[in-house]
Amino acid sequence: MRVVQPFDARVFSMAAIGVHFGYTCACVSIFKDGRADVVANDAGDRVTPAVVAYRDTEQIVGIAAKQGRVRNAANTVVKVKQVLGRSFDDPETQIHRKETKCQVVNKAEKPYYEITAGDHPEYVAPEDVAKLIFHKMKETAQSALGSDVTEAVITVPFEFAHAQKRALREAAEAAGFHVLRLIHEPAAALLAYNIGQDCHSGKSHVLVYKLGGTSLSVTALQVNGGMFRVLSTHTDHSIGGESFTQALAQHLAAEFKRARFELLCSSLFNKSIQPIRALLEKAGLSTSSINKVVLCGGSARIPRLQQMIRDMFLDVELLSSAPPDEVIAVGAALEAGLLVGRDILSPEEESLTVDVSATDILVKEVDESGAEVFTVLLPSGTPLPARRHHILSGGGKLSSLCLEIYQRMVTEQPEKLAKIILRDLQPREENHDIDTVVTMKRDGSVHVSCVEQSTGRSEVVTIAASS
Secondary structure (H helix, E strand, O other): OEEOOOEOOOOOOOOEEEEEEOOOEEEEEEEEOOEEEEOOOOOOOOOEEOEEEEOOOOEEEOHHHHHOOOOOHHHEEEOHHHOOOOOOOOHHHHHHHHHOOOOEEEEOOEEEEEEOOOOOOEEEOHHHHHHHHHHHHHHHHHHHHOOOOOEEEEEEOOOOOHHHHHHHHHHHHHOOOEEEEEEEHHHHHHHHOOOOOOOOOOEEEEEEEEEOOOOEEEEEEEEEOOEEEEEEEEEEOOOOHHHHHHHHHOOOOOOOOHHHHHHHOHHHHHHHHHHHHHHHHHHOOOHHHOOEEEEEOHHHHOHHHHHHHHHHOOOOEEEOOOOOOOHHHHHHHHHHHHHOOOOOOOHHHHHHOOEEOOOEEEEEEEOOOOOEEEEEEEOOOOEOOEEEEEEEEEOOOOOOEEEEEEEEOOOOOOEEEEEEEEOOOOOOOOOEEEEEEEEEOOOOOEEEEEEEOOOOOEEEEEEOEOO
């Protein structure tokens, strides 16, 4: 482990983004001032179809490309992630060839799309298609921020091989991103719900259930002191949201109600649930061993599917408050917020070192008797990056509240690092509650954001690590 050093105070704010590039859609989330929010594209949609259409002089990405697919099927690329980083002879590439309307040909043992929109055929590599989708995500984030942003964390499926990860990274970098890190989708889902970041000790088990447009992924993880360990994972590309769509399409001629939908899709629901028990058995876990279940993927919105999972995990918290098709992008943005501003790590450094806090990070409060009370938010030795939430309360008659952040070595008195004052608070009968988020990055810098719950007023400060 590498221990980070104490730091000096300095205030600044940087933005970073998280991108979830799925098989059927893509989503981008912006991290700024301690928050991660998914942003809408120019069509007003928070999720963008991962579809690229080629025409005579232009390439169209997103909903317009998807809507024009029937008229321009031979020059419209869908599910490019399925062949990204694969050879032409790869079984997944061959499956993709049979399913897509856009011709896939062999060039130097690699798959290329044959585009016939212009006067002469053009051959486009999957990485170039992915680049256009990443560029669309970059434009979406830039439009929301009003300025350019390059620092990004990109999500990848856990089962992606090295070549696939490399192809995804290169496509993102070709689109103008500075890729801070590739993060596995299950880990991003846990970060979005702050799982592991508020666990000071002890082990827990979390099941991440992801049902996307074309695949089902179930992952069991062990969480211990901010560290995630994958115990077992299962991916099935034969079931996904499109399976339900096809079942409905075959039934369009008949009368349709919700109850009929559940009856019609009952076999698909069972197929979507069956892998969970097999996965748990492989990991040596029972349903009672699981502490939380995280839902992600657009198809995980289906009420009947959620109820079946609840029935399987009685008395277990089912996390679905965040939109399932956005939660992975949110987690990636939170990871980007932890990493932004530091130099990119080599893959070897990422896998061999774990940064930990060298000091206790504390917040000082005053209790009802007027005595000073220190609360440890980040104990020394905490694996980094880490994030903690804390509610600071003060009397409703107060016009301002002060939050002080301290650090403490093992044998020393607490040393003040920073002070945040929320001024001009409006009098109220109830207490003022200040939602405080303290984030410590791997380089030792600390980001603190304070938001008054009743009004949304906020103050932020970043304490930079000393060299």
